[in-house]
Amino acid sequence: MEQQIKKAIKAKMPTYIQQLSKLVSIPSISFDNFDQKYVLESAEAVKQMFAEAGLTNIQFLTPESGRHTVYAESLTSPDKPTILLYAHHDVQPPMREALWNTKPFEATVSADGERLFGRGTADDKAGIIMHLAALEQVRALKKNDGPNLKFIIEGEEESGSAGFAGILKKHAELLKADAVIIADLGNFAKGTPSITTTLRGMSAVSVELKATKAPLHSGSWSGPIPDVGQVLCRMIAELTDGTGKILIPGFEDGLVSPTAEDLASYRSLGMTEEIFRNDGGVLDGVKLKCSEDEILTTLWRKPSLVVTAMEVGSRMNAGNVLQDSAYARIGIRLAPGMDADRCTQLLVDFLKQHVPYGIQCNIVTEDGANPFVTDTSHPFFKKMSDAMTAAYESETKIIGCGASIPGAELFRSTLGNIPVLMTGLEDPECNAHGENESLYLPDFEKGIVAETLFFGGLC
Template sequence: MTTPAPVDDKAIEKALAHHASHQAEYLAELKKLVRIPSVSFEGFDRQEVRRSAEATCDLMRRKGLQNVQMLEMPGAHPYAYGEWTQAKGRPTLLLYAHHDVQPTGEKEKWNQPDPFEPVERDGRLFARGAADDKAGILVHIAAIDSWLQAHGSLPVNVKMIVEGEEEAGSGSLPAFLKKHRDLLQADAIVLTDTANFDTGLPSITTALRGIVTVQVEVKALKQPVHSGMWGGPVPDPTMALCKILARLVNEDGSINLPGIYEKVRPLTAEEKKSLAALPTSDDLFRRQAGMLPGTKLLGGRPPWEMNWRQPSLAVNAIQASSRKDARNIICDSAWARVGIRTVPDMDVKEVREKLIAAVKRDPPWGVTVEVTPEADGGWWYTKGDAPAFKAARKALRDGYGKEPVSIGCGG
């Protein structure tokens, strides 16, 4: 029978010593995962996401987890699962990360030839997925491996789940959790898909914005036509789309949907105090965001309050023709992807309905407007006063030598 590892300072120091002497190994394992282009969006190679799940399972097995398997849902990218549950009488932690990544975007804007070939620079690792969230996988694995190598056992039971479609909206996650409810039973969840507020400042996330996204397509013609021959009497669907998008926001940047702010939960006095104590400023926020000189901050509130606890609207993409194919035409159609970040206590369904109604209302010049909703992601909020949070704060305080702060996440 396996004896759970002790949890005194000496035992912790022994596990930490193993971690310190094997950091290069853990970094190499991270690089292996990062090199797999596991983009979970539609239109990308689904086999690469499967290969990523397989590599994650392989890593779990090699580092001592048991009952390792890929868990699958219809039409969804695979999850990776592993566990170590031999600490009889001890609590069980459910460890979460995700192995899928966002598309790389415009490769020419990366400071390296290949976004999936990790590059070390100034003590950091740069590549798509190096932080979000394959580093999250290695955080869990390195901790598990260090304890197992140092003591032959863990101080608690662990179940580790690594999702394969988080970046694409976690469409299968509710059904997945329902299906595997018994398998995933635990006393607390440790999620490594958030960040510290600043380097060296331990942070615990207690709020996360959700998202509602739709695709909008405006049509006015059967085919593109010459702007000189037909321009004037023929409506421009690209201009119509611009008018539709522009009316979604007010002059101050706030969202122009009826009642959209009515259910937004106000900050408590303690939350306002915590925000005010963060080591930041408007100028620092502007620099971190890369805002150009003269560009205004919106909202009239502290920037991080706007980012964490207020809804926002963004046009994620827009297309009519392209810069490469630009010519003297009136495009036959124009397309955009629009997203609203939601906060406590907004109703996701209501927000989606309001957004669709606003987009389809009174189409300029009688153009046709088609709206295709995408998967929604709900917001999350907790007070952060449960025993697991108290334990996390103590661990962070001991590890960093600083008092941890409570923060939100923009989504």
């Protein structure tokens, strides 16, 4: 059966790449300052693909934002297991388009044929096609003797999944399943099949300081009047020490340390500083803030703060001006055991306590996502691990992820304590969220094989 599946999928790869390319051509950026008609167009394209694949009960599950989540199902028998398949059809902005080597919304195969470039190729439109392709293959193999499959393709994951909790709660009966596969993560390395079992949580705050009614001549006014740019920099610097440890009192309360088994698994991955620096494009001479043997625990099991945006005047129009205001967005990554709402409030309180000179300070919080840890004892995990090992012809690794998937905890809290299997097609070279995002096509094929083998082994 395994060789039959591999041969059938290889023959269909041109079709699957074409389907993915069609989705990539739609700039479905789910941020308010972009045209949302493309998110709706993307949802319609997914809906059409579902119809062409013969799925039933196809419908939009629409949050308040209007960014459609697309639902569909392919049911066989109530006696068969039901698997809920998640991916998302919205994408990040292209960032600096001048740095792209190809057009961001025109899927382009590399000269060596190994990578498909374009925004959303790896994150996460490939996940949609992987689910659809595996459905096609398992139905061809087992007809109606395979599992029940339900699809839920979100339309606002990249902008924070603000309406996703409401969708899950409202449609909990419709979405009822024995397990969920979240195809929005990735492999530890190319050709290394991986199941993610921990995620960091996420939140963010926007801080704006204001000291004067308008910008002033720096020669005439600076000195007596505080410079909001310097003040903001000092406030941010007080949040952490030189190693990146967060200095907010009580911030790390509840932090869950990795187990001995976790640490053994991390060591087995063979991460070195050289590999990490190469994958991250770290410049020569820039030192890491942790030792080589702490890289993965720092990335997956410790919190971090990142200044994701800062604005004091304009680089393109810099002059001798004492600026009236300064802005920064501070992102929070929270490790397992920490609470997003609590930590966000601690950050807000700490910043407000450290505003000097009576400067006006306005802080806006964003909805957060809690960290996530899944239990791997359910038999479905071994079935998925075995399927991935067979597909990739390489041992499946259990890994963590420093990023956040809000849906993971939402699925568990809404649909019951069902297994949450987190897979995906990203790799360290895919540059998700950055310029020149790409999908490693050999792993795209193997990912489809793995999911097909998993479905085939359930019944």
